[in-house]
Amino acid sequence: MEWGIGESSERYSAVMSNEGEAMSLATFMKDGEKLESSSLLVSSDDFPGRLVVEIDGTPMFAHVARVGDDWWVHLDGRIHVIRGHEPGGSQDQATNGGLSAPMPGTILEVLVKQGQRVREGQTLLVMEAMKMEHKILAPSGGEVSTVHYNEGDRVDMGSVLIEMTD
Amino acid sequence: MSPEWMQGAPKEYDSVLVANRGEIAVRVLRAVKESGLRAVAVYSEADSESLHVEIADEAVLLPGESLSENYLNAEAIIEAAKSTGANAIHPGYGFLSERADFAREVSENGIIWIGPDAESIEVMGDKISARSRMISSGVPVIPGDEVSIPEDGAHLGPLAVAAAKVGYPLLLKASAGGGGKGMRVVREPKMLRTEYEAAAREAAAAFGDGTVYVERLLTGARHVEIQVLADSTGNCIHLNERDCSLQRRHQKVIEEAPSPAVSNSVRESMGEAAVMAAKAVNYVGAGTVEFLLSSNGDFYFLEMNTRLQVEHPVTEMITGIDLVQKQLEIAAGLEMGISQSEVPLSGHAIEARIYAEDATRGFLPAIGKLSTWITPSGPGIRVDSGVRQGDEVTVNFDPMLAKLVVHAPTRKAALRRMDAALSNFVVLGVVTNIGFLRNALSHSAFISGNVTTDLLDSSDISEFGDPEPPIEALVSIAEAALRMGLDKTHAGASASPVDEHTGHSGDPFRTLSRSYP
Structure with a gap:
C-alpha cells in the first residue's frame, strides 16, 4: 500500500518485517526512493484499536481507526489522517477545476453566472451549514464554465458546485 | 414526593423536564437525578439514540424535523411536562432558555420555571432596553450611539446615519442574536449593506427575528463576565469572573477563571456592578453579566445572559459551588445559603471547547462518525459531553462536542494540565479543533495572559499551525x-x-x- 498525508501528492511506503508478534520497519520509501529509516517497532495491544510503537527505543501508544481509505492515528498527543492508495493507482482523483461543497448545507446565494470571468479569491457562492455562512471562493482566476446549483438547493458534502476553466 | 433537602420549601417539586439536548442536557439531567428528582428528557427523532435520552428516567419524543417543531416547540414541551408529570422545567442554554414568553407560559401552566422571571428575561433579552435599564441603574455601558433597524431591511438610511455617528469599525448585532450568530464586524461604510444582510439572515435562521443593533467595536478589549446568583428572598451575590477573551468570530474558544487581567479591586467593582445589574431587573437564579474590559481597567456592560452559561464549569471549579444544584434550590424558593464573603476563589480553571471543525480549512464544521472517543481523566480534569464513541456527528446542530475543563492551583499548572489533557483526548473519525487548541494554548500571547478578543481573528492562522507530522x-x-x-x-x-x-x-x-x- 502507498500512503499520502493531507493534500500533498507525495507517496510513502513502508516495508514491515515480522518480529514475533510485532512488526519492524525494514525499508521506508518516498515516491519510490528509499530513505534512511529509524528503528521502529509496532506491536499489537489488548486495548481495542490501540498499538504500541517503539521509535528508537521509546515506546508510546497509537490509537488507530479506519474510515474508508483513511487511517486516523492518534500519536504523541496529535491526531493525523493518512490515506491508503493502491500502488499504481491514479495520483490525483480530484475533478479538474471543480469546486465542491466542503460540507452538506444549503446554497444561499450564487454570485456568478456561466461564462463569467472571475479573479482569484472572488466569492462565487455563499452556502449555509450549521447555521453559519461559508463563502466559496475562486481558487484562481478563470472562467465559470458550469454552475450546478441554484439558491435554496440543498447539497451533499463533496457535490461539485461550480466548474471553472482557465 | 420531593427529595428530603427540599421538604418544607415554599415551592416543592419532584420531577424536572430538561428542555434541551447535547452536553447541557446531560449535565442538567445528571444534577437532577443526583438531587433525588426524577429526570425527564425530550428529544427529536435524530437524537433518539443520544446520551441525554439514555440517562433520563423518562424521555419524550418531539416529532418533526425542524427545530421549531421540536426543541423550539414551546407547546409540545409543556405538553410533554404535563404528560410525564414533570412539575418543573429547566431550559439549559440556547433554544428556549431566553424566551420570556416560554417562561411565562410554563408558569401559567402551573409548572415551576427553573430560571429568572419572564420580565427579567424580557428586559435583558432586548439589547436596547437592557442598555437603557443599565444606564438608569448606574452600570457603565459601551460608549456610542444606538439604533434599531426596521425589519424588512429595504431602507438602510437610518442604519447608515447611526453607523456614521458611532464610527467605524463597528459591530452589527441582531437584537435577538447571541453566540456569535447574527453578529458582523463592519470595518468600512461600503461593507455596511453586505454585512447587514448577512447578519439579518443569520439571525433569522438561528433565532427567527431579523432586527439589528449597532455599536462601536472596542479593539484590544477583553471579554470578562461575572457569574451572579440570586434567590427569591432578596439575596444576590457574584461568584467571581470568567475571562472569555480567546474567541474566533465572536464564538468563545477558551474560557478561564480567574481572569489574568483582573485585579482584586477590578474584581470587586465589576462584581458590584454585576450585582447591581441583576438587582435592576429583580433577577432570580443563576445568570451572567458580560463586560468588556479595556486595557486601562475601565469596563462596560455588554449584556446579561439570563440562563446557565456554556462555560459555567470554570466557576464551579474555582468556587466549588454546583450552579445547577443552586438553580434547583432557588427554584424551590429556598435561600441560597451563602453570603458574598463566603464565596471561595481557589486556584485556576480553564475550559476548552472541543468543536467538530477543521482549523486547516477555515474552521469548517466537520461531520462523521466518532469511531474512537476516549476522554482524558485524572485529578482536576472534567469533561462535559453529550456524545459517545460510535455517535454520528451531523450538520443538524452546533458543532460543540464537549467541554474540557481543568483545575489546578495556579494558571501555569492549569495550562500544563490542559495541554496534557488535550494530548490524551483521542477523537478519531471526525476532525476536531483539539490540535488547534493545543497550538493556541501554547501561543505566547495566551501563556502571558495577554489575550484580547481579536487575537485569533487578527493573527495569521499559520501562527497556530500544527507541527510537522512524524x-x-x-x-x-x-x-x-x-x-x-x-x-x-x-x-x-x-x-x-x-x-x-x-x-x-x-x-x-x-x-x-x-x-x-
Missing part, C-alpha cells in the same frame, strides 16, 4: 495496522468482539459511558 511513524503504523487487521476488529466495524476490559459485546457506547461517570 510521517515515517504514521506510515509504519498504518501499514502494520492494516496487516494486523485492525480495521476488521476495531469498534465501529460490523463484527466487533467482546471488549476485554468491560466484558460488553460490540456496542461501543457501553465502554465509553463508563469511563466518565
Whole structure:
C-alpha cells in the first residue's frame, strides 16, 4: 500500500518485517526512493484499536481507526489522517477545476453566472451549514464554465458546485 | 414526593423536564437525578439514540424535523411536562432558555420555571432596553450611539446615519442574536449593506427575528463576565469572573477563571456592578453579566445572559459551588445559603471547547462518525459531553462536542494540565479543533495572559499551525495496522468482539459511558 498525508501528492511506503508478534520497519520509501529509516517497532495491544510503537527505543501508544481509505492515528498527543492508495493507482482523483461543497448545507446565494470571468479569491457562492455562512471562493482566476446549483438547493458534502476553466 | 433537602420549601417539586439536548442536557439531567428528582428528557427523532435520552428516567419524543417543531416547540414541551408529570422545567442554554414568553407560559401552566422571571428575561433579552435599564441603574455601558433597524431591511438610511455617528469599525448585532450568530464586524461604510444582510439572515435562521443593533467595536478589549446568583428572598451575590477573551468570530474558544487581567479591586467593582445589574431587573437564579474590559481597567456592560452559561464549569471549579444544584434550590424558593464573603476563589480553571471543525480549512464544521472517543481523566480534569464513541456527528446542530475543563492551583499548572489533557483526548473519525487548541494554548500571547478578543481573528492562522507530522511513524503504523487487521476488529466495524476490559459485546457506547461517570 502507498500512503499520502493531507493534500500533498507525495507517496510513502513502508516495508514491515515480522518480529514475533510485532512488526519492524525494514525499508521506508518516498515516491519510490528509499530513505534512511529509524528503528521502529509496532506491536499489537489488548486495548481495542490501540498499538504500541517503539521509535528508537521509546515506546508510546497509537490509537488507530479506519474510515474508508483513511487511517486516523492518534500519536504523541496529535491526531493525523493518512490515506491508503493502491500502488499504481491514479495520483490525483480530484475533478479538474471543480469546486465542491466542503460540507452538506444549503446554497444561499450564487454570485456568478456561466461564462463569467472571475479573479482569484472572488466569492462565487455563499452556502449555509450549521447555521453559519461559508463563502466559496475562486481558487484562481478563470472562467465559470458550469454552475450546478441554484439558491435554496440543498447539497451533499463533496457535490461539485461550480466548474471553472482557465 | 420531593427529595428530603427540599421538604418544607415554599415551592416543592419532584420531577424536572430538561428542555434541551447535547452536553447541557446531560449535565442538567445528571444534577437532577443526583438531587433525588426524577429526570425527564425530550428529544427529536435524530437524537433518539443520544446520551441525554439514555440517562433520563423518562424521555419524550418531539416529532418533526425542524427545530421549531421540536426543541423550539414551546407547546409540545409543556405538553410533554404535563404528560410525564414533570412539575418543573429547566431550559439549559440556547433554544428556549431566553424566551420570556416560554417562561411565562410554563408558569401559567402551573409548572415551576427553573430560571429568572419572564420580565427579567424580557428586559435583558432586548439589547436596547437592557442598555437603557443599565444606564438608569448606574452600570457603565459601551460608549456610542444606538439604533434599531426596521425589519424588512429595504431602507438602510437610518442604519447608515447611526453607523456614521458611532464610527467605524463597528459591530452589527441582531437584537435577538447571541453566540456569535447574527453578529458582523463592519470595518468600512461600503461593507455596511453586505454585512447587514448577512447578519439579518443569520439571525433569522438561528433565532427567527431579523432586527439589528449597532455599536462601536472596542479593539484590544477583553471579554470578562461575572457569574451572579440570586434567590427569591432578596439575596444576590457574584461568584467571581470568567475571562472569555480567546474567541474566533465572536464564538468563545477558551474560557478561564480567574481572569489574568483582573485585579482584586477590578474584581470587586465589576462584581458590584454585576450585582447591581441583576438587582435592576429583580433577577432570580443563576445568570451572567458580560463586560468588556479595556486595557486601562475601565469596563462596560455588554449584556446579561439570563440562563446557565456554556462555560459555567470554570466557576464551579474555582468556587466549588454546583450552579445547577443552586438553580434547583432557588427554584424551590429556598435561600441560597451563602453570603458574598463566603464565596471561595481557589486556584485556576480553564475550559476548552472541543468543536467538530477543521482549523486547516477555515474552521469548517466537520461531520462523521466518532469511531474512537476516549476522554482524558485524572485529578482536576472534567469533561462535559453529550456524545459517545460510535455517535454520528451531523450538520443538524452546533458543532460543540464537549467541554474540557481543568483545575489546578495556579494558571501555569492549569495550562500544563490542559495541554496534557488535550494530548490524551483521542477523537478519531471526525476532525476536531483539539490540535488547534493545543497550538493556541501554547501561543505566547495566551501563556502571558495577554489575550484580547481579536487575537485569533487578527493573527495569521499559520501562527497556530500544527507541527510537522512524524510521517515515517504514521506510515509504519498504518501499514502494520492494516496487516494486523485492525480495521476488521476495531469498534465501529460490523463484527466487533467482546471488549476485554468491560466484558460488553460490540456496542461501543457501553465502554465509553463508563469511563466518565
